[in-house]
Amino acid sequence: MNYDWNWSIFLAPTIDGASRYVWWILSGLAFTVFISLCAWAIALVIGIGLGVTRTLPPRLGRALATAYVELFRNVPLLVQLFFWYYIAPVVFLPVSLQTALNRANPVATQTLTMIVCLGLFTAARVCEQVRAGIQAQPRGRFNAGYALGLTRIHVYRFVILPLAFRVIVPPLTSEFLNVFKNSAVALTIGLLELTARSRQMGEFTAHVFEAFIAATLLYFLIAQITSHAMHALEARLRIPGHGLGGSA
Amino acid sequence: MSEPIVIESVSKWYGETQVLFDCNARIAKGEVVVVCGPSGSGKSTLIKCINALEPIQRGRIVVGEHTLPAPAAQLPAIRAKVGMVFQHFELFPHMDVLHNLTFAPMRVLKRDRAAATDKALGLLQRVGLSAFAGKFPGQLSGGQQQRVAIARALCMEPECMLFDEPTSALDPEMVNEVLDVMTGLAAEGMTMVCVTHEMGFARKVAHRVLFMDEGKIFDDCASEVFFAERESRSTRAQKFLSSIVA
Numbered sequence: 001m002n003y004d005w006n007w008s009i010f011l012a013p014t015i016d017g018a019s020r021y022v023w024w025i026l027s028g029l030a031f032t033v034f035i036s037l038c039a040w041a042i043a044l045v046i047g048i049g050l051g052v053t054r055t056l057p058p059r060l061g062r063a064l065a066t067a068y069v070e071l072f073r074n075v076p077l078l079v080q081l082f083f084w085y086y087i088a089p090v091v092f093l094p095v096s097l098q099t100a101l102n103r104a105n106p107v108a109t110q111t112l113t114m115i116v117c118l119g120l121f122t123a124a125r126v127c128e129q130v131r132a133g134i135q136a137q138p139r140g141r142f143n144a145g146y147a148l149g150l151t152r153i154h155v156y157r158f159v160i161l162p163l164a165f166r167v168i169v170p171p172l173t174s175e176f177l178n179v180f181k182n183s184a185v186a187l188t189i190g191l192l193e194l195t196a197r198s199r200q201m202g203e204f205t206a207h208v209f210e211a212f213i214a215a216t217l218l219y220f221l222i223a224q225i226t227s228h229a230m231h232a233l234e235a236r237l238r239i240p241g242h243g244l245g246g247s248a
Numbered sequence: 249m250s251e252p253i254v255i256e257s258v259s260k261w262y263g264e265t266q267v268l269f270d271c272n273a274r275i276a277k278g279e280v281v282v283v284c285g286p287s288g289s290g291k292s293t294l295i296k297c298i299n300a301l302e303p304i305q306r307g308r309i310v311v312g313e314h315t316l317p318a319p320a321a322q323l324p325a326i327r328a329k330v331g332m333v334f335q336h337f338e339l340f341p342h343m344d345v346l347h348n349l350t351f352a353p354m355r356v357l358k359r360d361r362a363a364a365t366d367k368a369l370g371l372l373q374r375v376g377l378s379a380f381a382g383k384f385p386g387q388l389s390g391g392q393q394q395r396v397a398i399a400r401a402l403c404m405e406p407e408c409m410l411f412d413e414p415t416s417a418l419d420p421e422m423v424n425e426v427l428d429v430m431t432g433l434a435a436e437g438m439t440m441v442c443v444t445h446e447m448g449f450a451r452k453v454a455h456r457v458l459f460m461d462e463g464k465i466f467d468d469c470a471s472e473v474f475f476a477e478r479e480s481r482s483t484r485a486q487k488f489l490s491s492i493v494a
Contacts, residue, residue: 138336138338140334140335140336140338141338141340143296143301143332143334143338144332144334144338144339144340145340146301146323146324146327147299147301147327147330147331147332147334147401148327148328148351148352148356148400148401148404149324149325149327149328149329149352149356149357149404150324150352150355150356151324154355154356158340158351158355159340162342163341163342166342239341239342239384239386240383240384240386240387241383241384241385241386241387241388242341242342242384242385242386
């Protein structure tokens, strides 16, 4: 293979002369991290709500939550992104708002769209894990709470959810990691996140390998930090004398 | 004597399957009633109906001034007055012993922390576990966990106590420490309904024995009568007794 390695290319000025390639990559990284953390926050809030709903008696709530999961889990993320970016505004927004959206800063609309899309997509997956964590709790544990006169809200909030959450930290960790990786589809609507920036750098400099190796290492670094943080959380939540929080 | 628990013509189904058949019983204040019978006879189901952990489809149950079935919104208030101890202890594993004891009094009875803690420490001392207030349930033996569970129920100052096979999950050497606590409670005049296979406890402590089989109450009599006059009991009870009492 005849490839002209040049790692100092990162310090070279960009083609427009306005920046250096290292800053391109780092700004891409910033977008990736920002989008992912915002999407994860949305996914946790909606996912926990849906997951709890799926374990409650009211049938309508359960049916709606199930429908949500089926819809968002079974349609490819890329298709969902195109839907939110190209179709949803035209179908759902009044013309005046559409015009305002078209005039708005495209980076802002792309970022917002990606956060919402990835958040709603991941919520379906978080929902299923929360539901599994709740259903892993023994019946007697609910009964013990009810027998003390606690309401369902108390039992869920103070007994079941804290224990269910401990059970699902490991699968939630891999879901969290997926969020970072899935955020790369944002490049298809023109958002310059990490993958897009490295592709852009590769195209302008012909140093494709350096650019994608940098991106790969940065994704790897994000994943390492995330899984270490989640491990630390798991250790912090460990109950003395108790296993994982499944059964006694 | 007032009657804190009255069970009237109670029937219950799981789907199509009937599990309780027209059960009747009256339990007086301060009375200790043992419910016994072969497994699958509906004993646990019956006492779970008393605090509405299991809904009933026919009949009614009077608990203090409340009557079941009742609207779901009233159930927490009813249950708060009925203590329950479970076969598998069911302490909250992520709370230490003291927190297990103070949690419901603070949330449900709105006690302040100091009052709830005082009460909890007093009850822990009574079940002989003062030194364990800061331990987690997973760090205790089964017998210790069950004594904590009894103390937890007592922290709510219940009008009566339900015991659902409280010693069945225990190693043999731990059974007595739990029965001793229950015996002490009975001596103090607590109204108790105990599902148990401990016939020694039934003989010594219970005032009355209910014998159940296949979802029906076959015998309801004073415990001395139940054990002394076996031949006058239902044939099912005789068979049950001869199979478990040597």
